Amino acid sequence: MNEPQSSGPILPGLETIPISSAEPNVDGSVRPRLKPVDRSQLVWRTVDVEHLIEPDHPARAIWGLTGGLDLAGFYRPIEAVEGVAGRAPRDPRLLISLWVYAYSRGISSAREIARRCSYDPAFEWLCGMEPVNHHSLSDFRVAHGPALQELFVELLGVLSAEGLVSLERVMHDGTKIKACASGDSFRREERLREHLEAARQQVQTLEQSASDEPSRQEAAQQRAARERQQRVEQAFKELETVRQAKRDAKERESARVSISDPQARVMKQPDGGYAPSYNVQMSTEASHKIIVGVGISQNSSDYGELLGGVQRIEQNLKAQPKQLVADGGFTSRENIMETAARGIDLIGSWSEPKGGNTRGEAMAPEFQAQAFTYDAAQDRYRCPAGHCLRPLYQHQGIGVVHHQYRAETSVCQACRFKAQCCPRSAQGRMIARSVDAPQVRQFREKMQTPQAQEIYRQRAPVAEFPNAWIKEKLAVRQFRLRGLIKVGLEALWACLTYNIQQWIRLCWLPRLATAQN
Numbered sequence: 230m231n232e233p234q235s236s237g238p239i240l241p242g243l244e245t246i247p248i249s250s251a252e253p254n255v256d257g258s259v260r261p262r263l264k265p266v267d268r269s270q271l272v273w274r275t276v277d278v279e280h281l282i283e284p285d286h287p288a289r290a291i292w293g294l295t296g297g298l299d300l301a302g303f304y305r306p307i308e309a310v311e312g313v314a315g316r317a318p319r320d321p322r323l324l325i326s327l328w329v330y331a332y333s334r335g336i337s338s339a340r341e342i343a344r345r346c347s348y349d350p351a352f353e354w355l356c357g358m359e360p361v362n363h364h365s366l367s368d369f370r371v372a373h374g375p376a377l378q379e380l381f382v383e384l385l386g387v388l389s390a391e392g393l394v395s396l397e398r399v400m401h402d403g404t405k406i407k408a409c410a411s412g413d414s415f416r417r418e419e420r421l422r423e424h425l426e427a428a429r430q431q432v433q434t435l436e437q438s439a440s441d442e443p444s445r446q447e448a449a450q451q452r453a454a455r456e457r458q459q460r461v462e463q464a465f466k467e468l469e470t471v472r473q474a475k476r477d478a479k480e481r482e483s484a485r486v487s488i489s490d491p492q493a494r495v496m497k498q499p500d501g502g503y504a505p506s507y508n509v510q511m512s513t514e515a516s517h518k519i520i521v522g523v524g525i526s527q528n529s530s531d532y533g534e535l536l537g538g539v540q541r542i543e544q545n546l547k548a549q550p551k552q553l554v555a556d557g558g559f560t561s562r563e564n565i566m567e568t569a570a571r572g573i574d575l576i577g578s579w580s581e582p583k584g585g586n587t588r589g590e591a592m593a594p595e596f597q598a599q600a601f602t603y604d605a606a607q608d609r610y611r612c613p614a615g616h617c618l619r620p621l622y623q624h625q626g627i628g629v630v631h632h633q634y635r636a637e638t639s640v641c642q643a644c645r646f647k648a649q650c651c652p653r654s655a656q657g658r659m660i661a662r663s664v665d666a667p668q669v670r671q672f673r674e675k676m677q678t679p680q681a682q683e684i685y686r687q688r689a690p691v692a693e694f695p696n697a698w699i700k701e702k703l704a705v706r707q708f709r710l711r712g713l714i715k716v717g718l719e720a721l722w723a724c725l726t727y728n729i730q731q732w733i734r735l736c737w738l739p740r741l742a743t744a745q746n
Contacts, residue, residue: 278358281350284745287333288351290737291326291729298383300325302376319361324369325380326355332726335704337719339367370722371715381523381725382545388519388728389546391736398515398684399550400692401538401559403531404700407707408493408505408716415485415495415505421464424488428458460711464491490711496529507708507716511724512538515554515691519731521545523724525717531558536567549573554688562628562669569668576684579676593649601660610634610660614646618660628666635659698730699723 282288303321330351331342343363345352388394416424432454439447467486475481487493493505508529512522522541526534535555543549552574555564560577568575601610601618610618618634636657641647651658665673675681699705705723708716 276358278354281354285738285741286351286354287730287733288326288330288355290733291329291333292322292355294387294729294732294737295322295326295329298380298387300376300380302379303373305376306373319365319369321369321373323356323361324366327352327361327366328370328722329726329729330355332703332705332723333730335702337705337709339363339370342366371710371718374714374718377718377721377725381721381728384725384728384732385519385521385545388517388732391732393517393731393735394519394521394546395514395516396521396542396546396548396550398552398554399512399521399542400515400688401510401512401535401553401555402688402692402696403508403510403526403534403558404696405496405498405506405529406509406700406705406720407498408487408490408507409708409711410487410489410493410505412495412504414487414489416464416488417483417485418465418468421461421468421486421488425458425461425465428454428461432458460491461488464488467491492527492711492713492716494527494529507713507720508534509720510534510538511692511695512542512550513691513695514550515687517731517735518691518694520695520724520728523720525713525720527713531555532561532564535559535564539568539571539573552576552684554684554692556688556692562626562665565669565672566628566666569672575672576681576688577676578685579673592651596646596650598660603662610662612636612650612658614644614650616640616644618658621659628669630664632662632664633659634662695724695727698727702730703727 496506508526554576557578621633624631641657
């Protein structure tokens with residue numbers, strides 16, 4: 230009987246030893262007879278696709294849920310119809326299910342999904358043991374933006390019908406997720422021009438050298454070169470946008486953008502470092518931690534993002550939250566005034582502003598602004614030396630009025646306390662006073678109450694829960710797509726997956742357990 234041949238290289242000293250029950254060992258013992266491993270054979274196997282996964286497997290829940298949702302926005306662009314020649318495309322329900330299940334397992338690569346469809350039981354069950362091309366998966370993820378948004382909203386309707394969504398209290402928070410670009414990809418204007426010229430020459434060279442019927446490889450090279458040229462051209466447009474946001478002339482001159490993802494911005498990360506990123510804004514209802522709104526911003530600051538979150542909630546659920554809880558990054562007078570005008574109860578941290586002082590004066594402690602006495606009846610200040618500071622001007626801001634008061638220059642110059650009060654000023658001493666609008670004062674008073682402080686303490690466990698889930702369980706720590714629109718779609722896929730997972734955890738699994746019992 231011939232021994233089977235090994236299917237791979239054998240390490241020295243580990244050569245296959247023929248097994249013979251008739252040949253004893255040196256010590257007289259008989260060698261054991263073992264079944265060999267034959268990797269050179271072909272195996273025919275019967276596969277029961279329906280039993281590849283367990284009855285409580287999440288893939289079954291995802292497939293069942295997508296079958297009950299309205300996917301008309303995904304089916305509408307399909308041109309293949311019954312009775313007409315042409316290749317039938319993949320069912321959008323299948324592609325949605327594959328992407329949702331893949332994200333739930335921390336997989337965001339179309340190529341990896343295509344590979345798993347040939348060996349992973351859950352993926353095989355979803356696609357019915359038929360392979361799926363990674364190009365189809367990749368194109369589908371970014372080709373149906375409005376339909377994906379409609380699907381997200383319809384899922385919120387399903388969750389609302391299950392009693393999982395309440396707008397009594399909503400927590401809003403932002404998190405930074407890295408872009409598909411490195412810090413070394415940022416270039417100034419002169420280097421951008423060099424890259425653009427090189428990209429144009431490469432496109433021209435490939436087009437001139439291409440044959441009348443270019444091969445698949447040549448077409449791919451031309452497409453990649455054109456995409457690179459488009460990214461560099463877009464970088465020039467983004468460079469102008471970045472410059473307009475700079476106040477200093479030197480900063481505008483040294484402005485840089487990424488040639489990999491021109492719309493990404495350098496933002497501070499939770500670990501203290503800086504990296505090209507996008508600011509993902511998420512609104513989470515407090516009862517069951519369902520995401521009710523998601524958006525993408527290029528701003529590293531959260532100050533201007535709260536009202537956008539309110540608008541997204543209203544668009545998704547046709548109602549605005551009764552109470553909105555946010556951290557200090559969102560607490561500004563503008564947001565306080567706007568939420569008050571909308572009838573929304575805003576809960577957020579508030580740092581008490583420091584008392585007004587002169588501009589950068591190095592003064593003695595006894596001549597700090599707190600030592601000046603304000604006379605409300607005459608609207609003037611009196612300094613510790615007894616001199617008056619009269620109103621100079623006032624400026625109307627959003628939710629606040631800024632007042633400036635100044636003493637007479639001749640009085641201050643002759644005062645024996647000038648060295649302690651205003652040593653570097655050639656004019657009279659100035660004092661600033663800010664008067665908040667009634668809505669701001671009410672907000673500050675509310676945040677001093679134990680009830681408001683207790684509500685604010687509940688913010689972190691709710692608002693940061695989906696952030697941690699998406700980064701840890703879904704492994705979305707860095708986007709795979711580039712550009713503000715595509716990154717927004719990827720964030721929407723992640724939040725859609727998160728909400729489906731909560732539905733599985735809170736509804737589908739308990740019902741399945743009840744039915745089995």
